Amino acid sequence: MKHYEVQKTYQQINEKIRDGKVVVVTAEEIIDILKENGPVETAREVDVVTTGTFSPMCSSGAFINFGHSVPGIKAALLWIAILGPPKHVRKTP
Secondary structure, eight states, X not given: OOOXXXXXXXXXXXXXXXXXXXXXXXXXXXXXXXXXXXXXXXXXHOOEEEOOOSSOOTTOOOOOOOOOOSSOOOXXXXXXXOOOXXXXXXXXX
């Protein structure tokens, strides 16, 4: 691990999650916390920053798991058919 003023491992953060002591903030909240406390104190206090969204963004991606086949295969190029929304989804004007 590189040397930083604040060092946390995944194991340490996972332990805090299990103990219910983890500090989680949103990407929006971290901005004000950084302005108020600076990067080092913020890194000491905050364990996880969530960046989730409910809508696709320009950097959205997907992982597709094909499972394991015999013999093994490697997908170098594939197409995904976009079939549109389910019938029960109403389009908004």
